[in-house]
Amino acid sequence: MADRILVLYGSYRADRMGIRLADYIVAGLSARGNDVELIDAKAIGLPMLDRMYKEHAPGSAPPAMETLARKIVAADAFVFVTGEYNWGMQPGLKNLTDHFLEEWFWRPAAIASYSAGRLSGARASTLWHGTLSEMGMVVISSTLAIGPIGQTLTAEGKPTGDGGHALERAFPRFADDLAWWTEATKAQRARKAPPY
Template sequence: MSNQILVFYGSYRSDRMGIRLAEFVVERLRRRGEVVELIDAKAVNLPILDRMYKEFPPGAAPEQLHRLAGKIRDADGFVFVTGEYNWGIQPGLKNLTDHFLEEWFWRPAAIASYSAGRFSGARAAIAWHGTLSEMGMVVVSSTIAVGPIAQTLAADGAPLGAGGEALERAFPRFADDLMWWVEAAKMQRQRKKPPY
């Protein structure tokens, strides 16, 4: 049985490199038989957070916010693909994420980070771990860190060189960990209603 997985990506830059990693994750999860959708913060184009989805009166939220809330609620798990901006997280992805709260509850999330340099977005991944946990997600222990991204993934998302080979070797464990938690959370939600 396939799982519904949303892959979130948040760069607004004109020459976005991280989209390569987002597309790699989407493609590899689909190969495993999962139903996967890429949610690109730039394409969704939400305004800077003024009012969360839940703060709108019923039926008054902007349509793209309402559609995305439904997709998040219907998903079994999430992957957050994040770049590292000055030791921190991407503002576009954070802004998109902050528009929701209860919609995220009781589902697992995995983090795939990247950067142009050798730290591979690891500092952003650490920051995201606490943020996603606070928002009610179980963050899996397996991560992917890619850097330098331009030397690891081609423009079409194909792995390059030693870095690409390392990414290919790391991905199965990353996906296995996420899917184990997806299945566990799905069974638990069916067995017992969440406490709130």
């Protein structure tokens, strides 16, 4: 049975470049036989966080939030594709993520970061690691760090140049790590109910 993986992306910019990396990851994981869906924070359009999903009475959450909650609960694993803004997290992705909590529990998460510069979003990746762990996910050790993104992936999400070759070399380990943890957490949840 195929693993159900959500790839979450959060840029709201008009000329966003990170969508190239999100598309590359969706294509790469799909080619490995997974059931993959891109969750684009801008397209979903959740408001700035006021009330989390769990703070709404059953059946009263906004439709987009309700639909996304069901997708998160049904997923086997997550990939967070994040840019870096002023050494920090991308606010659109953080806002989307914070609307939920228990829905994320007991599944693995992978982080793929990018930037226009040579540091490839590494500082945002480090911040996300602690946040996703606090939100109940098992964060895998393999990461992808892409930069400069405009010289690494074409507008169609195809690797190009030296950075593209490095991405193609790094992706299989990233995907293998995610697959291993996805299998492990699925097996453990089937064997024994989570403690909370």
